[in-house]
Amino acid sequence: MKQQNQFIKSLLSPETQEVAFKKLLADYKERLYWHIRKIVINHEDADDVLQNTFIKVFENVSKFKGNSNIYTWMYKIATHESLNLLSKKSRKLGISNEEWIEKQADQLESDVYFEGDAMQLKLQKAIATLPEKQRLVFNMKYFEEMKYEKMSEILETSVGGLKASYHHAVKKIKHEINEPS
Amino acid sequence: MKRIDKKPPFKVPDGYFTHFNQKLAKQIISINPINGFRTPVDYFQKVENQIVDRVNYSNPKTDSFKNYIWKAMAVACVITLFFINKKTAIQQNELVEFFIEDYLITNSTYDIAEHSDYSFEMRNFIENYESIAIDDALEIKLYGETPTNLNLFDDE
Numbered sequence: 001m002k003q004q005n006q007f008i009k010s011l012l013s014p015e016t017q018e019v020a021f022k023k024l025l026a027d028y029k030e031r032l033y034w035h036i037r038k039i040v041i042n043h044e045d046a047d048d049v050l051q052n053t054f055i056k057v058f059e060n061v062s063k064f065k066g067n068s069n070i071y072t073w074m075y076k077i078a079t080h081e082s083l084n085l086l087s088k089k090s091r092k093l094g095i096s097n098e099e100w101i102e103k104q105a106d107q108l109e110s111d112v113y114f115e116g117d118a119m120q121l122k123l124q125k126a127i128a129t130l131p132e133k134q135r136l137v138f139n140m141k142y143f144e145e146m147k148y149e150k151m152s153e154i155l156e157t158s159v160g161g162l163k164a165s166y167h168h169a170v171k172k173i174k175h176e177i178n179e180p181s
Numbered sequence: 182m183k184r185i186d187k188k189p190p191f192k193v194p195d196g197y198f199t200h201f202n203q204k205l206a207k208q209i210i211s212i213n214p215i216n217g218f219r220t221p222v223d224y225f226q227k228v229e230n231q232i233v234d235r236v237n238y239s240n241p242k243t244d245s246f247k248n249y250i251w252k253a254m255a256v257a258c259v260i261t262l263f264f265i266n267k268k269t270a271i272q273q274n275e276l277v278e279f280f281i282e283d284y285l286i287t288n289s290t291y292d293i294a295e296h297s298d299y300s301f302e303m304r305n306f307i308e309n310y311e312s313i314a315i316d317d318a319l320e321i322k323l324y325g326e327t328p329t330n331l332n333l334f335d336d337e
Contacts, residue, residue, distance in 0.1 A: 014238070017238055022233065029228060030225055033228075037218050051231060055232070113219050114218060116216060117217070124216065
């Protein structure tokens, strides 16, 4: 925690800000990108959200209270930014976030930036049918193997609630995958 | 028969094999093996540069004196609008009172009665017919008589 506080100080100080921010970028851009990408699916959208996330992190680092890990805080920002983008895009078309995501998943087969096999494609389409919270929980648990306690901090939901969400998500995905296409 | 050169006639770009491994490694890294998503080649290097360009290190986002002035002006505008609306409301009330007074002066009791739907308030009745005693006015109200039933200006 002491090391983190020193790092935050270097981010706030004008003399060391640039170097510290570049280090933050180098350390966390890929991890955040893949988290964002799983939410928004589309690479261009993930790129927008990733950039906006880091800009927001830079502008608001003075408000970071230091009572959690800085990565957890950035992860939270990235999650909110991703969901905001989904809301914005779906509102433009007059559809729900879930409908927007299903549309994106349907286009994955022809997406240049998707190289998964048939099973991975089926899994992504099944994940896209989940309600928003369940989709977030499933991605964080299944792909990122995140602990429920950390997830609870990021999503501000109880551990019990998250476990229930994950259980329902897995059930629904199994059903979707096993359905004859 | 002339000896045919067995060397292949094809060519490759300069430095092709030197950079091949690096290029392939980048392609592999850009594919997330678990979910099949991939990124454009060199994406993470490019995005880092793009983000650094967007961030203004010399002008961090802080509340400057200029921002305070703008906020103070906004508050002043809201307060001014509030008082303007209040003044407008007072002026409107004065106008309404004027029109009512003018209506009562200009129209006779019979005209007023005709205009109304006979729900004549006692207070208004007394205000307009000062010559009637209150007891009489009450009696009129009790028996449901209206101004049109009254012959107030006849000599009885």
